[in-house]
Amino acid sequence: MDRATVYNGEELIETDILNGNKFAMIGLAKLAQAVLGTAPVLQGLACTPGTGLTAAIAAGQVYQMAAVDATPYSSLGVDSRQVLKQGILADPIAVPVPAPGTAGKSINYLVQVQFQEVDTGALVLPFYNASNPAIPYSGPGGLGTSSMTIRSGKCAVQVKAGAMASTGSQVTPTPDAGWIGAYSVQVDYGMTTVPAPNIAPVAGAPFLTLALPQAAPLSQVQNNGLCYAVDAGAANAYAAAYSPAVTVLTDGMVLEFKAANANTGTATFSPDGLAVKAIIGGAHAPLQGGEIVAGGEVELMWHATLNSWVLLGCTGGALQVGAATQSRHAVSLSQVLSLVGGMNSLSYFMGQL
Known part of the structure; x- marks a missing residue:
C-alpha cells in the first residue's frame, strides 16, 4: 500500500493529505477485494x-x-x-x-x-x-x-x-x-x-451470510457442522435447519441430515423453511420406499435442472441405480427378474448358487 511522505520543515500542500486518504482507501479496497x-x-x-x-x-x-x-x-x-x-x-x-x-x-x-x-x-x-x-x-x-x-x-x-x-x-x-x-x-x-x-x-441476491468473525473453525469443517443437521420433519416429508441457514438453493449444493423416519414411498425435503422439493434417486426416478431408514445418515444434492434433491445415499437404506448397460454395471431388481423370468425362477436360480 502506498503512503505519502512529508518532511520536517516542508510547506505542506493539500495533495499530501489527499494522497494519504486515497492510498489508504485503495489499500482497504484491495484487501476487501481479496x-x-x-x-x-x-x-x-x-x-x-x-x-x-x-x-x-x-x-x-x-x-x-x-x-x-x-x-x-x-x-x-x-x-x-x-x-x-x-x-x-x-x-x-x-x-x-x-x-x-x-x-x-x-x-x-x-x-x-x-x-x-x-x-x-x-x-x-x-x-x-x-x-x-x-x-x-x-x-x-x-x-x-x-x-x-x-x-x-x-x-x-x-x-x-x-x-x-x-x-x-x-x-x-x-x-x-x-x-x-x-x-x-x-x-x-x-x-x-x-x-x-x-x-x-430475490434469487441470487449477493448477501454475505457468513462473515469472518462467524467463519467456521477447522473443527467445524472436520465435523461437517456447516452442512449437517437433524431431521425435524415427518416420514416422507423431511426438513432440517442448518447453521448458517440456507437462504437459496444452488445447483450442486450438498446437504446432509440424520433421518428421524424411514420413507414409505415418494419423499420431499425442505431446508430452513425453503420451498418443499421432491427427493429422487440416483436413477432420477421417484423414491419407492426403503431408500431412507430411521436413524440413517442421508446425503442429498440439489439438481437445479431436475428441480429436485438427488439422494446420493443413506446409511442402511436401499440404493436406486439406473439400468445396467455394461458388464460391470450394477443391476436393478427389475432387471434381474426380467432376466431370470420371474420370482419362481429367481428362487430356483438362487437355490442353485
Missing part, C-alpha cells in the same frame, strides 16, 4: 415490515466495483482504475410500498441497492490571502463560495414497482442497470401493513 472478490456483496440491510405500507431497511453495506475517483478529488484528477468500494447505510430507513387500488390485484416491489459516491459537507472555508496573510479569503478567491469537505461512499436504496396483476400472477421487476436486486416485497389489494412472509430475498 476477501470478497469483484462481484457485488451486500451485508446487513435486513428488510422487515415497517409502519403501515412501508418496508424497513436496516443499516448495512454494499461492496461494488467502481472507479477510484470518477470525478476530480479536490486537486487530484480523475482516476478511472476500478477497485471494490464500500457504500454505507449508517441508519435504518423506511421505503414506501403502496397497495394496488384494484380488488384482486397485487404488486411486487423490488428493493434494489447501489454504491454511490457523493461529495458532501459544503462549507465556506478560509483560504490563504497572499496580499494580506493576516486576513484569509472567505472561500476560493474571497468569493464566499462553499467547498465540499467529504467524499462519501453511500449505500443507496431504491424501490422499483412491478406491474400490477391478478394476485398470484404478479412479477418482481428486474434491477435497473448498475443496481443490485436485494428483496421482493408483495403487496396485495386492501393491505394496510406488509406481512413478514411477503418479504423475501
